Amino acid sequence: MVVKLHNVSVRYITGDFKEIGIKEYIIRRLQGKYNIREFWAVDNVSFSLEKGDLCGIIGSNGAGKSTLLKVITGIMVPTKGHANVNGNIAALLELASGFDGDLTVKENTYLRGAMLGYTRAFMNEMYDQIIAFAELEEFQDRPFKQLSSGMKSRLAFSIACLVNPEILILDEVLSVGDGAFRKKSEAKMMEIIHSGVTTILVSHSLDQIRRMCNKVLWLDKGKQIAFGQTKELCDRYEEFLAKK
């Protein structure tokens, strides 16, 4: 099993407790005006994926899709349950985050590689290819903050894809950069997908899910409505949307 989630739940706590400071906290507690709210964004989700699976996650806004991806990529620890993930993950979420604006493009590439667990030797081997794919040869020694946001995404995409992921996580990012780069990035993504990696894709396009995925996870308000075959679940989801 490449990905296995067992009764995973994630709780967010919201309210005024973060910014108010200890004094205000005590005053509000004494006055009974201290409000915090618990919120289960993901509530008891279990499913597993094997090598080569391409799983789509569907559900309305706020269903918990992005939160679940954060658990799978290890950015968040579930409040309850377990997530077992075996393999290198390339997560194309919030693409341009996690870079250091003052370091150069080259330094950032090595830094991101190190964060993904790759050795310097491996990155030396891959570096030229990454920069060439991102079409940033002329920007290698510029500070990262001087890149346009499209260029930043291109670099993030190139690093994530060219370092041989075993698990690919895509959050509505099938459109990176401008027209020409988008075509190239989609082709690259399809190449990776077809090379036998396990892919998890969040998309609001049911057409895309039907075309690409062999399994589907349907979430609604954090709860798992169903996990199973694409056609059956997409049909049910469409019926559900029609009745809404």
Ligand SMILES: Nc1ncnc2c1ncn2[C@@H]1O[C@H](COP(=O)(O)OP(=O)(O)OP(=O)(O)O)[C@@H](O)[C@H]1O
């Ligand atoms: N940091 C946070 N603190 C509190 N609540 C949060 C936080 N992040 C998300 N939420 C809430 O958790 C729920 C699930 O959010 P999430 O972003 O996972 O949904 P989603 O299915 O990805 O939605 P969308 O389709 O709109 O992108 C939402 O109700 C959201 O308001």
